[in-house]
Amino acid sequence: MKTIFHLDMDAFFVSVERILDPSLEGKPVIVGGDPHGRGVVAACSYEARKYGLHSGMPIRNAFRLCPNGVYIHGHHKEYGRFSKAMKYLLEEKFPIVQQASVDEFYFDFTGCESIYGPPEIFAKQLQDEILQKLSLPCSMGISSNKSVSKIATDFKKPMGITYVPYGKEKEFLEPLAIEKIPGVGKKLFPVLQARGFRTIGDIANASPGYLAVLLGKYGTDLWNRANGMGNDVLSVEQERKSISSETTFNEDIVGKAEIEKYIFHLTSKVAQQLRNENWQASTISIKLRYSDFSTLTRAKTLLHSTDDDKTIYDTSVQLFRQAYTRRVGVRLIGIHLGKLNHSCEQEFLFEDEEIIRKRMLGAVTKIRDKFGANAIHIGVSEKD
Ligand SMILES: [Mg+2]
Numbered sequence: 001m002k003t004i005f006h007l008d009m010d011a012f013f014v015s016v017e018r019i020l021d022p023s024l025e026g027k028p029v030i031v032g033g034d035p036h037g038r039g040v041v042a043a044c045s046y047e048a049r050k051y052g053l054h055s056g057m058p059i060r061n062a063f064r065l066c067p068n069g070v071y072i073h074g075h076h077k078e079y080g081r082f083s084k085a086m087k088y089l090l091e092e093k094f095p096i097v098q099q100a101s102v103d104e105f106y107f108d109f110t111g112c113e114s115i116y117g118p119p120e121i122f123a124k125q126l127q128d129e130i131l132q133k134l135s136l137p138c139s140m141g142i143s144s145n146k147s148v149s150k151i152a153t154d155f156k157k158p159m160g161i162t163y164v165p166y167g168k169e170k171e172f173l174e175p176l177a178i179e180k181i182p183g184v185g186k187k188l189f190p191v192l193q194a195r196g197f198r199t200i201g202d203i204a205n206a207s208p209g210y211l212a213v214l215l216g217k218y219g220t221d222l223w224n225r226a227n228g229m230g231n232d233v234l235s236v237e238q239e240r241k242s243i244s245s246e247t248t249f250n251e252d253i254v255g256k257a258e259i260e261k262y263i264f265h266l267t268s269k270v271a272q273q274l275r276n277e278n279w280q281a282s283t284i285s286i287k288l289r290y291s292d293f294s295t296l297t298r299a300k301t302l303l304h305s306t307d308d309d310k311t312i313y314d315t316s317v318q319l320f321r322q323a324y325t326r327r328v329g330v331r332l333i334g335i336h337l338g339k340l341n342h343s344c345e346q347e348f349l350f351e352d353e354e355i356i357r358k359r360m361l362g363a364v365t366k367i368r369d370k371f372g373a374n375a376i377h378i379g380v381s382e383k384d
Contacts, residue, residue, distance in 0.1 A: 001110040001166050002232040004141065009086070010137040010158035013074055014102035016082050019135050021074060028053075028066055031074040032036035035063035041076060043198045046158060075316035079103075080278050085134055092336035093126075098234040101378050106146055120163040127161065143169060147230025151180055160187050169228025174201035181225060188215075200226045243279070246381025252291040259330055260317055266335045267310050267313040279340040280305035284312055287334035290326060297336075298323045312337070333338055 011138045013031040018024045028048035032041045041062050043226055044053045053064040063071070083102045090097045093116075093231050096108040109119050116122040121142045130138055141152025143164040151173065152162040152368040160384050195214070197203055203211070203226035211219030226231070231267065245266050253259055263286070274281060285299035306312065323328070 001143050003151050004144065004146055004232055004234070005105075005107050005109050005111075005119070005123070006100075006141045006146065006153045006177065007090070007105045008139055008150075008153045008157075009103035010139055011043055011045050012082075013079055015075065015136050016078050017072060019082075028069040030059070030062055030069045030071045032059045032062075032071070032306065033073045035059055035069075035071040035315075040180065040334070044069075050312065063143070071087070077276065079230070081308065082134065084278060086130070086136070089130065096234045096236055098236055106149070108234050109142070112362070116280040119122045123161045123163070127159065134174065136160060143172075145169075145228075145230035145232040146234070148173065148228055150182055151176065154180060170204060173226060173228055174199060176200045178203060181222070183218075184222075191215075204228075226263050242336060242338045242339045243270050243277075243281070243340070244271050244334060245273075246287060246332060249330070252255045252331045254327065256321070256324060257335060259320065259324070262333055263316050263320060264313060265314050266333065268309060270335050270337050271307060271309045271312050274337060275308045276339075279337075280307045281312070281337035282306075282339035282341070283337070284315045284319070285336040285338065286323065286337065287332070288318050288330060288331035290321065290325050290353025291329035291331050293331075295332075296323055299338075301338075305339070 004081055005235075014024075014029045015228060017029060017031065019265055024045075026047065028043055028051065030048055030231055031043045033039045039059045039061060041055050041057050043055050043197050048062075051069075053062045053066055053069075059071070062069070070223070079102060083099075086103075087097065087099055090105055090107055094107040094109070094112065098106040100106060101354040109116075109122075111217070112122075113119070116125075119142050124141060127138060127140065130136055137159050137163075139153050139157045139160040141149040141155065141162050142167045143149045143152055148164055148169045152164050153160070155162040155176075176199060178192055179189050181200060181203075188354065191205070191214070191300070199204070202307065203222060208221070208223040210218055211223045213219070215222060225274065247262055247266060253262075281302075282305040283299055283301045285297055287295065287297045289295045298320055300315055302311070302315070312335075320333075
C-alpha cells in the first residue's frame with residue numbers, strides 16, 4: 001500500500017499577483033485580461049468566487065456579476081518561476097515528484113514516515129513551510145492513490161489538508177457529488193445526471209457492466225475510481241511537448257543563403273519561446289517543402305538539451321544543408337523543437353561561463369519581449 005500526496009496551490013495566479021502587488025490582498029481579483037473583451041477568467045480569488053465567479057467563465061459574465069473586482073492580465077512568466085520553485089522545493093524532499101499542471105503536484109510519501117513522521121502531521125508542516133518560503137497557500141489530499149488524493153485536495157480549500165486512510169476511500173467518496181470526479185465535466189455530467197446518478201456513491205453502487213455499456217472503457221475506469229481505486233504509480237516522465245514554427249513563402253525561393261535567413265528568424269522565434277517557458281530541447285528538426293509539394297524532414301538529437309539560439313540555428317542549418325539537395329524552389333520551411341525538459345539553472349552553479357551566458361540570454365529575452373524578435377540578434381546574424 002502506498003501513500004500518495006496530491007498538492008494544489010490555492011488560487012495560484014492570484015496568490016502570485018498578491019506577492020507582486022500586496023495591495024490586491026483581500027480584494028476580488030480576476031486574472032484574465034480586459035473585462036469587456038472576449039477572454040475567459042484564468043483564475044480568480046476566493047473573494048471573487050463569492051460573487052459566483054469561477055475560472056473558465058467568459059470574463060464579460062464575470063464583470064456583470066462582479067463589477068467592482070480588480071481585473072488584471074496577469075504575469076505568466078512569474079507563474080512559471082513560482083511553479084518551478086515549488087517543484088524544486090518538493091524534489092528536495094521526495095524522490096518521486098510528478099508535476100500534473102503549473103500548480104499541481106503528486107509525490108510519493110511511501111516509506112517517508114521514518115523521516116518525516118505521519119503523513120497528516122507532516123502535511124501541515126509542509127504547508128507552513130511553503131507559505132513561509134514562497135508566500136503561497138496550498139491544499140493537500142493524502143490517500144493510497146492519485147485519484148482519491150486529488151479529490152481529497154479539493155475537499156477542503158484553501159489551506160486544507162484532507163487525509164483519507166487506507167480502507168476508507170469508498171466511505172469518503174460516497175456522499176460527494178459526481179462532478180467532484182476529475183473528468184466528469186460538461187459532457188459527462190448531464191449523461192450521468194439523466195440516469196439518476198447524483199453522488200459518487202451512486203456510481204460506486206451501480207453495476208460496472210452497466211457503466212461499461214453506457215460509457216465504454218471509461219465506464220469501468222469511472223466505476224473503479226468511484227470505489228476508491230486508482231493509479232498509485234507516479235509518472236515522472238517529462239511532459240511531451242514541442243515548439244515549432246514554420247513559414248510559407250509568398251513566392252518559392254531558390255538559393256541556400258536566402259532560405260537560411262528565414263531559418264535564422266524561425267530559430268530565433270522558437271528559441272525565444274523555449275526560454276520564455278523555461279524549456280530546453282533535445283531534438284531539433286526541420287521541415288522542407290519544395291514547390292512541387294514534396295516534403296521532407298530531418299531531425300537531430302543533441303547530446304545535451306539546449307535553449308541556446310546559436311546551437312539551435314547551427315543545427316537547423318546543418319540539417320537544412322543535408323536536406324536541400326534539389327535545385328527546385330522551396331515553398332515552406334519549418335523548425336520543430338522536441339523532447340523538451342524544464343531547464344534547470346542549478347546544474348550550472350559552478351560553471352561561471354555558463355551562468356554568464358545564461359544571464360546574457362536572459363537579457364536578450366527581455367529586450368526581445370519589449371521590442372520584438374528583430375530587436376537584437378546574437379552573433380550569428382552577420383553570418384554568411
Ligand atoms: Mg490550483
